Amino acid sequence: MSGHSTYEPKTGFTRWLDARLPIVRLAHDSFVDFPTPKNLNYWWTFGGILALCLGIQIVTGVVLAMHYVPNANLAFNSVEHIMRDVNHGWMIRYIHANGASMFFLAVYIHMFRGIYYGSYKPPREILWILGCIIYLLMMATAFMGYVLPWGQMSYFGAVVITNLMGALPIVGKSITTWLWGGFAVDNPTLNRFFSLHYLLPFMIAGVVVLHIWALHVPGNNNPRGVEVKSKEDTVPFHPYYTVKDGFAMSVFLILFASFVFFMPDALGHPDNYVPANPLVTPAHIVPEWYFLPFYAILRAVPDKLTGVLMMFGSIGLLFVLPWIDRSKVRSMRYRPTARLFFLIFIVVCLLLGLCGSHEPDDKIFANLAGFNLLDSNLNSYTWLSRFLAVYYYAFYAILFLLSWIEKPLPVPESISAPVLKAGKKG
Amino acid sequence: MLRKTTFIAASVGLVLAAMGLGAPAMAATTQAELKSVNWSFEGPFGKFNQEQLQRGYKVYHDVCSACHSMNLLSYRNLADKGGPFYSDKYPNPNESPYAKAIAMDFMVPDIDTDTGDAITRPATPSDHFKAPFANEYAAKAANGGSAPPDLSLMAKAREGGPRYIYSILTGFADAPAGLMVPPGKYYNPYFPGDLTSFWNGPGKAPTGGFISMPPPLTPDRVTFDDGTKATVAEEAWDVAAFLAWAAEPHQEERKQTGFAVLIYLLLFSGVLYASYRTIWRKISH
Numbered sequence: 001m002s003g004h005s006t007y008e009p010k011t012g013f014t015r016w017l018d019a020r021l022p023i024v025r026l027a028h029d030s031f032v033d034f035p036t037p038k039n040l041n042y043w044w045t046f047g048g049i050l051a052l053c054l055g056i057q058i059v060t061g062v063v064l065a066m067h068y069v070p071n072a073n074l075a076f077n078s079v080e081h082i083m084r085d086v087n088h089g090w091m092i093r094y095i096h097a098n099g100a101s102m103f104f105l106a107v108y109i110h111m112f113r114g115i116y117y118g119s120y121k122p123p124r125e126i127l128w129i130l131g132c133i134i135y136l137l138m139m140a141t142a143f144m145g146y147v148l149p150w151g152q153m154s155y156f157g158a159v160v161i162t163n164l165m166g167a168l169p170i171v172g173k174s175i176t177t178w179l180w181g182g183f184a185v186d187n188p189t190l191n192r193f194f195s196l197h198y199l200l201p202f203m204i205a206g207v208v209v210l211h212i213w214a215l216h217v218p219g220n221n222n223p224r225g226v227e228v229k230s231k232e233d234t235v236p237f238h239p240y241y242t243v244k245d246g247f248a249m250s251v252f253l254i255l256f257a258s259f260v261f262f263m264p265d266a267l268g269h270p271d272n273y274v275p276a277n278p279l280v281t282p283a284h285i286v287p288e289w290y291f292l293p294f295y296a297i298l299r300a301v302p303d304k305l306t307g308v309l310m311m312f313g314s315i316g317l318l319f320v321l322p323w324i325d326r327s328k329v330r331s332m333r334y335r336p337t338a339r340l341f342f343l344i345f346i347v348v349c350l351l352l353g354l355c356g357s358h359e360p361d362d363k364i365f366a367n368l369a370g371f372n373l374l375d376s377n378l379n380s381y382t383w384l385s386r387f388l389a390v391y392y393y394a395f396y397a398i399l400f401l402l403s404w405i406e407k408p409l410p411v412p413e414s415i416s417a418p419v420l421k422a423g424k425k426g
Numbered sequence: 427m428l429r430k431t432t433f434i435a436a437s438v439g440l441v442l443a444a445m446g447l448g449a450p451a452m453a454a455t456t457q458a459e460l461k462s463v464n465w466s467f468e469g470p471f472g473k474f475n476q477e478q479l480q481r482g483y484k485v486y487h488d489v490c491s492a493c494h495s496m497n498l499l500s501y502r503n504l505a506d507k508g509g510p511f512y513s514d515k516y517p518n519p520n521e522s523p524y525a526k527a528i529a530m531d532f533m534v535p536d537i538d539t540d541t542g543d544a545i546t547r548p549a550t551p552s553d554h555f556k557a558p559f560a561n562e563y564a565a566k567a568a569n570g571g572s573a574p575p576d577l578s579l580m581a582k583a584r585e586g587g588p589r590y591i592y593s594i595l596t597g598f599a600d601a602p603a604g605l606m607v608p609p610g611k612y613y614n615p616y617f618p619g620d621l622t623s624f625w626n627g628p629g630k631a632p633t634g635g636f637i638s639m640p641p642p643l644t645p646d647r648v649t650f651d652d653g654t655k656a657t658v659a660e661e662a663w664d665v666a667a668f669l670a671w672a673a674e675p676h677q678e679e680r681k682q683t684g685f686a687v688l689i690y691l692l693l694f695s696g697v698l699y700a701s702y703r704t705i706w707r708k709i710s711h
Binding site: 038077080083084090091094235239240243244246247250251253254257258260261262264265270271273274283 | 455470497498503575578579582583584585587618673674675676679680681683684685687688691692694695698699701702705706709
């Protein structure tokens with residue numbers, strides 16, 4: 001927290017430096033002596049895990065860029081050159097490709113944790129919004145990165161997503177042409193995607209700095225959602241949380257490595273090992289798993305423009321979440337009704353992902369005939385994703401209403417209080 | 427909530443009414459369930475069988491390469507560590523007599539640096555596999571309009587990988603009565619397709635699709651140097667294994683590295699957990 005710094009330079013050099021650029025002091029106050037609530041659970045380790053993910057992606061990405069060629073005729077083969085001829089190129093590329101999935105897995109857990117424990121509520125609104133910006137930047141970066149190998153799914157993924165802009169009235173077509181750098185997804189598109197894919201991670205890193213800054217002003221939220229009241233409630237970040245985060249990172253890396261070394265293509269699509277061919281459209285165009293829920297919302301709406309707006313709106317709502325949920329109680333531990341709707345919300349997000357991975361007309365229950373409602377069979381993923389999309393939006397409305405209706409359980413006075421009581425009883 | 431729901435219902439309804447959308451009758455692609463095959467390279471401990479890779483290369487060389495390119499491979503790759511013709515004696519694949527001998531049989535285009543004339547010369551291990559056709563148009567023209575796909579990544583570029591390759595190669599079947607097979611096409615239940623419009627028989631159209639490739643393998647189509655009997659199943663099994671190696675030559679190295687990494691991470695996690703417990707011992711939380 002800003003204010004009283006406990007850093008004392010011990011050597012002549014650090015005293016000299018501290019009077020000129022107090023960078024060691026900054027690091028000390030931010031990552032060593034920083035008072036952190038002592039009751040953080042393992043869901044709080046994902047912040048550190050995400051920093052690790054970003055670091056891994058940047059390091060592997062910079063090395064890949066040394067060997068990759070952003071040219072429509074050479075890109076696919078240059079990736080295979082990395083896989084076959086570059087020393088440990090297969091490993092670097094598999095880490096980078098699976099790293100994107102791991103990054104999103106961690107960020108989704110991090111976001112759900114933030115919602116469950118009310119980490120977006122005052123005074124952490126800016127912290128939350130910065131997180132939403134990071135998430136948007138991540139989505140853009142991941143999308144453009146997936147285009148770079150220039151396989152079939154890269155190419156047609158780029159075609160589908162850039163065409164979404166065409167749904168905008170009047171300016172849509174011009175914007176699409178401007179994005180493409182021509183009249184179709186082609187070499188200019190690949191070139192600018194490579195340029196931006198290299199740029200955006202550093203913008204993410206910049207916003208991460210702001211995110212951590214905004215975290216260190218009010219300090220961490222915690223599972224009880226009550227503010228830190230005394231020194232009793234906190235421990236210094238180091239060594240208490242460096243070791244706990246370190247342990248969690250190491251366990252996370254076990255999962256990461258299992259994918260990289262034993263099922264590196266499990267999260268990818270076979271079609272992306274076919275070089276891009278604009279004349280042959282793949283049977284099913286599907287995005288990577290982490291975009292599937294949004295893809296399902298997009299396809300749930302028959303009108304393209306409305307679908308696009310619904311899809312972006314589903315992310316946009318996250319930005320205003322601090323002003324939707326007005327409940328004074330942060331943690332859903334003490335909000336049983338909100339918790340119930342939140343758990344349904346998680347299931348709905350997962351099911352939306354399932355819908356996104358299926359063809360819209362696929363039957364949900366293979367043996368059930370079903371019947372047509374409006375434009376499609378009720379027993380199809382189209383209708384399922386419509387119901388789920390309605391709940392996705394309704395969840396925010398429910399949170400808004402619950403702010404007034406819900407009677408929360410009694411909230412503990414402080415972080416230490418319940419622990420001390422339990423200690424006395426025991 | 428109610429407002430949102432009404433809004434969505436209204437917008438859906440409006441759009442439908444305006445556009446008069448009906449559900450188009452979707453063509454359903456069908457494919458028979460792939461045959462289950464045992465591979466030596468499956469699972470975390472799996473390794474390629476070098477003799478099988480050699481037999482597989484022979485099938486590719488004698489049969490497949492008449493129409494299918496493998497542009498991502500060079501002759502030297504055959505003598506790479508883990509490859510079909512690797513030998514401890516020749517750690518540098520470019521110096522492998524096997525790679526040299528295999529390459530020498532192919533004449534590749536080049537430019538004479540003294541005269542600037544276009545010439546052909548025997549290939550060296552560093553040359554890429556020679557493609558059967560000069561370009562995609564030539565490949566199309568010689569194959570009834572559909573170019574045979576490059577096989578370098580075939581084992582990764584199809585759902586099921588080597589199982590798919592094996593199933594296609596051994597899966598050619600006589601077309602059921604009532605199925606109109608267009609000229610130059612062959613019925614294969616493992617090739618994804620939709621045969622509804624070609625079906626005159628009773629009930630549903632048969633599973634699978636039409637493939638432009640005639641059944642490539644016959645018994646004794648190749649003679650294996652190790653005396654293995656060349657049945658269609660054996661040839662298909664071996665060439666699928668070879669293509670699995672070719673699609674990811676570093677597969678064995680990947681798994682071996684993976685074990686070292688996982689063991690390290692497990693031990694490291696254990697150490698960190700112990701440290702965590704020790705450091706937090708005195709904190710009640």
